Amino acid sequence: MRELIILNFYGIIGLIGLAKNKLISIKQNKNLIGKGVLIICILSLYLIINELKEINLTDLGYLRVTRLLNINIGYDGISLIFIILTLYLGVISIISNYKNIVARKELYMLLLMSLIILMGLNFVCLDLISFYILFEITLIPLFLIIGIYGGSNKNKAAYYILIYTLCSSLFMLLSIIMIYILYNNVDFITINSKIISMELQSLLLIGLMLGLGVKTPLVPIHTWLPTVHSESPLGGSILLAGIVLKLAIYGIIRILLSNISEISLLYAPILYVIGIITIIYSSLVTLSQTDLKVIIAYSSISHLGVCILGIFANNLLGIVGSLVLCLAHGFVSPALFILMGGILYDRYHNRILFYYQGLTQFMPIFAIYLVFFSFCNTGTPLSYNFIGEFLCISGAIIKHPFIGAFTAASVILSACYQFKLTNKLTSGSFSKYLSITYDLLYREHFILLFLAIPTLILGIAPNIISNLLFLSSNALIYSIVI
């Protein structure tokens, strides 16, 4: 881990220094910073995949703990999977915005890379305060990316993400401080081995769920997400959908399930009801949306609702299922964002659903990818989403048969909105409002292919990832051993 952090740190500093001092002239070598950032990201992806060889699957607890700048860092299986996802999506988001941002591309690339690094660090830190710091620090690059490079409504979106996230996570900070006052220590390992009284736990649950629920997002506090996802530039929305939403799930695993597990079991029915409201409400809202990116954003809300149901199930099926669904959603949702916000928007410069029709005739490869990812998003067998959703729903039904049964509605509803969208885009005669353009470029083809391959391979052989998850998920199950 240490090499990874040092590589990224020096890489970024070096790039800024080179660009500022004009040691390599930028005019001859266009997009220098973009290339440099891409190289750094790929190198760190290589390093982190190498870590897979180093660890032993049968070791319990946090592995390879080191101390860097007064912070303990280390990881277990869950964290490792999430870091790999982060860097993978990081490479993809950098490539996806490689050409279509013209002005001030250097600043954009640097902000994007810092966002990737900070979110990656979030999965390795081992105490509550630094978790909170890294959870919040992503606000700076996100606010600037959305504010500077966003769409037409960018001011509103930037304010939404700043104020919603800041307000909610300050409530989370209150709970964290409460824990700090009790123990005078915020290390994960120390606080995991102690039990807080039930009254205090219910207070802490309110604060923590406010912070994590806004990021997840759950229904009454989800309104920031569609605006922010639709207005941010492509790389930003890939990272938002792929990783920022998963930070909340990771936070639930690290803080709620392991520290205040009693109360989160006791209040699980309430969280279940909120989750089901999220699924059904957001699916119904999706049906009436007209903006392409907003549709994808709402669909990710409903999928994250399924994740919430799985994570509170208190059995292995549910927890592993929700992690798998997170991972699968992290591949599919960025792909849909690239299809809608990247490829279609670059060519036609609008995001209104009604302008598009019959794209199959002139963009066949695009249509193939669109249909493939739509099927994946609804959870068709052989896709990785199917496995996640299947495990989540079965876990939820085992926990609460009656409430859990409603979860199955998500499959039908997601099929409804997803195929309304796909049908409109692909079938019918070619829309007269559109001009004929070229099909996918090699760059876009490459990105989509590399998002499609893991979805398919892991859908057929999910054990590759699940083996990593089983041991560390086992530790999250609350059971009384006599």
Next chain:
Amino acid sequence: MLLSSILIVTVLTSIMRDKNEYKKWVNRISLIILIYVLLINVNINNISDLILGYNIYNNMLIINNLNNSMINIILIIGIIYMLLLSYNISIIKEIDRLIIIRKWLSLLIIFNILGLILLMLVNDLILLFVIIELQSYSLYLITAINNESNNSIKSGLYYFIVGSLGSFIILDGTIGIYEDIGLTNLEYIILYIDNINIYNILIILFGLFIKIGLAPFYNYSITIYTLSPTMITNYISLMPKLSILTLILNLINIINLIHNNINLNIINLISLIIFISMIIGSIGGMNVIRIKTLLAYSSLLNVSYMLLAIISNNNYSIIAYLFYILQYSITHINIFSIILLIPLYSNLYLYNSNNNNNIYNVMISKYSPIEYISQLKLLLNKNICLCICFIISIFSLIGIPPLSGFYGKLLVLISSLNNGYIFLSITLVIVSSISAYYYGNIIKELSFDILNNYNIFNYKEYNISNIKILNKLNKNELNKNNLLYNMNNKDGDNSIIYLNNNITYIISVLTLIIILISLEYDNIIGGTYLVLLGINI
């Protein structure tokens, strides 16, 4: 040392000729004096000697660790302020009338710093009144120092009227205590604390609240900070707060010695004031268009955070107070020095007083050239580094980790939750997210237009006029290459005006402190814990 140095500076001021260059020399001498005082203080008073604290001047003053460290902080902030005063801002002397000062400003500032330092050491209520008058009168004079400016005089008079009201409320409280037990020394008052009417101390506190402009009495301070020149606002909106808040901390420690219901009542009253000032500080700044008004509201908000740390009365409260005030004053000075530099990049007609047809001079005053938030747009294309520094400072005020503002807020929350002020902590959370809106507004003006090139387009007239002025100026100062470069450069404008090394050094150091405070956080907390040792709570 300060007293004798005042004499020197007085003599110098009277001898000196009235020219900009000579004013700087006087300022530099007073800068040396301040640095010397700081060195002496660091050498004489160290932590292990001051654990018990000793009385000086016949038990009139007491010096302990907390006071000592606050003296150091005040001197350091004073030195940074004096550095801004005493050096040229840019390399071209002719346009260096950016900071318009009177020659006796440095003298007044040294007087004021003497008052501020003595105010924290006060151990006697009579002396409290005397010193607060010393401190306030020099502040009134500093506020009204630019006596050709209407606004400056107005703010000075306003400050004088309200401030003297505050002083007399303090005197009223003193008289009440003297009536009860016939004593004025605080140490003896502590002994007979159960016999006096404790509300008299509350009256003294209310007088101090008027002086720092807390919520029910906040209106005047915002007017003053808006009207007075920017250089003066930089001083008067920060320095008095440093010392008066320390005095309030000492008085509240006395109140906390009483163990009955009256104590609780007083704390409840103060927390009501904190609540009101938090709400006003956050909501008041929402629709503000003037940058200085906005910063005045934000300082109201920050003072109420510090007061929350002060009343919570446990180990963490002093740590939180010291840390918060240190980081807040660093951020404050950083923001104000950048605001002072921005006019360099606007049009230069302002500084060319011979020119009569000042077309741009309608809205903008000579004393505070940057008046509105929208004027900050200038900065983006002219000097991106300053822009980044400004954005970082604003993010620190919002309280986004890992900048210094977050750690201050964390410590305040720890100290208040430790004492069980859950309602006030939740208010703090809500209020700081409301205030994020108006801080975000500044960041929006600063950075969001980076793609539109708004500046180049809109300020082209400015550029042409600036180049003309620069040509008219003394040609020896500018070498021709620079001017040629400037003419060729399309979006070039005042880019020949480089900042002075000194100013850039100050701003970059302050910004780096704000960013990298997370590395030294543990050490800083350890140091403030040492300060705690002598103080018995």
